[in-house]
Amino acid sequence: MESSVVLTGCTVVDGRVLDGTGPLPGAGVWVRGERIAAVGPAAEVTAAARAAGDVREIDLGGAYVTPGLVNMHTHLSLSLPGRAGDALKDMGPYDLALYMADGARRTLLCGVTTVRCVAEKDHADFALRRAIAAGHVPGPRIYTAGRALVCTGGHGHEGSDTLECDGADGMRRGVRSQVKAGADLIKIMISGGIAGEHEQIATRQLFSDELRAAIETAHSWGRKVTAHAGPARVVAEAVELGLDCVEHGYQLTEPVTALMAGRGTALVPTLLVTRCESFFAELGVPEWMRRRSLDAGPRHLESYAMALAAGVEVLLGSDMPPFWPFEGTNATVRELEHMSGNGLGPARALYAATLGPVRWLGAEADLGTIEPGKYADLVAMDADPLAATSAFRGVRWVMRGGTVVRDDATGWAVP
Template sequence: MDSLLMDCTVVDARVLTGAGPVTDAAVWVRGDRIAAVGPAAEVAAVARAAGDVREIGLGGAYVTPGLVNMHTHLSLSLPGNGGDTVKDMGPHDLALHMADGARRTLLCGVTTVRCVAEKDHADFALRRAITAGRVPGPRVFTAGRALVCTGGHGHEGTDTLECDGADGLRRGVRSQVKAGADLIKVMISGGIAGEHEQIGTRQLFADETRAVIETAHSWGRKVTAHAGPAEVIAEAVELGLDCVEHGYQLTGPVAGLMAARGTALVPTLLVTRCEEFFAELGVPEWMRRRSLDAGPRHLESYATALAAGVEVLLGSDMPPFWPFEGTNATVRELEHMAAGGLGPARALYAATLGPVRWLGAAADLGTVEPGKYADLIAMDADPLASASAFRGVRWVMSGGRVVRDDASGWAVL
């Protein structure tokens, strides 16, 4: 097996297409896109007639689009010894560290990521390298550096940009757009990782939040906000916010407002239930306690959002590939989302087409349909029966290239 781009037909599969599941199915891949999908006999015959005779058998596996992780930090450095190791990296070490994380992310079946604060604009170089085929990794949509007030959440790192006042935040938005940002990330409240703040600490005034949203929208960029308390979220949603990260303390009325305005939620449930991860990184006790203590309210907030009809999207905050509780962080987050009231079918949507629609990329990604990029993953269990099926991902294709095949022992190294 190799990862060279070759026309092929994926056969002996059960494919979950945009129109529903197709058993005994085949997917014809030409170049980096899907040419046809449907009953195996029909699709294979058309492919052979066109001269594409290479076939890849998947042994009856379920095939879905690759997963999309909407809250990614490939340069994450939390307080503690593990985070200090990343903080101390020079630019060359950091680039290689992020490239390795991108490769590992792709191999676990995450074929698209949304980066929501990365150090030193290294994410743009990584995106260019992946697009050019020099580095294996997922498709990257990125916010560049997140915008934060002086001393605000995450101000300690080079993955944020301190800005104050409406004019300062407008300049901050423009600076990220200039660098190549696909979206804008802003911190509007405190959070778990800030020692001198609380989750409920307001960090921007209304005119500052308005300046971020208006400026970003004028440049055709959506805005997502790190936010915890309901009242701060409500203000931002009224001003046109496109997405909330975390949403630790939502109330029914605020969740209803989000649903009415079309503001999505990336709940990152792992953030308040990852004691093992924090211990591994040597995270200080104050942060562990704040995280775990916020857990019950966080889960209640998530349930409130679901009940109100808020669109929820998959995002782990932990590195997508991180080995955690018997799987990787992306799948574990999806399991929490499904168990928290979403269910497996809606969890599949929250991990594929939902994020892609938010990113404005539904013409190219998110479903197994002709014309879409051939970003596919395969597993033996049915993901419509349980989100835990993704624990068994054993085959990954990205843009028509097979990058992992457990049956043959192949994986991009």
Template structure:
């Protein structure tokens, strides 16, 4: 199929906006992009023309901290834990569909139950299930009794041999990366954010084994001493980073360790109330909010690569938009809208080593595109108005023609 997307302004994380632009899509990929008259001449008269009515066209968003099977303490989490494998698969498939339709065309799953994420990915790739492109860690690795051990989205390991085996089990299942819990967090009742959970030799075993297999490692982590140790050993990415210091931020920037701050998790009382999250967790989470934001600002000032990740399900309705966009708005308040656009598109794709196919609007890339009525490089809240979504050259949402989620 040959499609010509016209009457739009094209913008991504690397170029200045191209006004009065057109994008020619052939099959799954972009064949040409640029001023409308030039692209029209390249496409010829056989392409089906789609008028975007003056929209701003960007790459689809990439959410780097996703749990489609998330269970938090509380009534809603308990109901999800009682689901059998078939019901869980359908629940996750519904979440994948919602995620795609809100403009998130790529996700990085960082702990899903029972390896159901691999089955979901195969179904999406086969065209049986609508959903984003999935990069996944499989089950997160955790010490016995460590953060998240209560759920089947983690695998308990102990000792050097145990953690090496845990890495290899995820790789065998098809993991694109490895996730490890190296400290406590806000959702563990019998721990604190600064509880150390791996010994240095265990962490070194995870990193060495994963890197030997060509997989990057990201770590759930809060306190500076634990993260410093991990960065010095070669950690590729930090999730949350609740309690960074200026010295640690400088080290992360020097070593190329990225940060997915997940700012929403310490400023989401409405979400917690909706799920029936108990008071002890709400106090711990919301009480960490100010320090969490300070840590993020330190990372930005030091030049750390910061990437979009919501932790909340990407599609979840929250504060007038979805969790992905709300997280990006919080980031934008510190880094500005142009850098936020990069942090939500090309930045994540580069970390995933997928920039050959994704992350920008240019010839040769997969046509994963979204459209809205305002310029997101001027105001990140423009993403609240996503009204058109294309994945792999197929329009999956078009509010103006009746193709809706």
């Protein structure tokens, strides 16, 4: 018999507030098995659940309940230049799998119930996705690009989380190889970035025929394409060719953000990566990388402001491991705070962390809102996330697929 539980003592709020729906105070949420069966006034929902048979009731003590967070720029096998990155690169396949599984568990416990991996080592992400789906290890739902496609010597070429491809034919083969492995989307590196020693952020790394081949091939297989990208000129060309999402966007311009908005190209700004000096110090990254990151910060914020002004869809993504303790919270929440505080605001930040990413992933039939039929991926906190995004610092209860994986009131957390 499938489990049945009713959540009471809560206010339900999700990204539909931008459309005028909710919040719903005094709510009840009935969860049967993995999915939500009913949402409404607590008394009505509880009565319906009781009439259907045995039901367990959980009083959340006045909490605000939102959908679980979605982190759209995740690397569970991240290895930056420096001491910590070198240690991770030296891991064997079994060590790496266990390291990533631990990261997945920690990600889930901080309230991130879905991730989009955008370059992972050795295709270990596919094994991890299968293990989580089978219930062997706890973790978020995983959508993954497999290995990112780069030109020879391009951004990130040093690791096994990328695949070097040259020319249009090489890009086509690269896309097909990741689809064959099980990729849900394709990631391409179209410019330099912060972590490449022998490049600059503005360094162009793919030519027009390579861009076109990668995007057309991915789209022919029903896969969206996201691109690590910094400079406006190469972003504009990729968007014209059908690019679905831009990662970082360090050096955008008003014409380019207008083009992105008009074409429906999303932006995952990853604002943390140009304002995380303490994180870099912790990992022992070299001085050239630390300097490049911090120097890019002001222009990065200008690009983000241009994107907001143009109406570009912005989505949450930390680049740092989602669970990483950072500035009094975790990297996911700190990124969302930066997005909110630099012009997005709390209501749109909630959307950018839940329903917006889910719509990009094409998963809105199952995720993103608190509605009957959706998976019961939920988090609870005491403060109102519509009043301040910092409310997510207080996540104290997490449910994934109808199973409580964290409850601070009882001290329970999935091992």
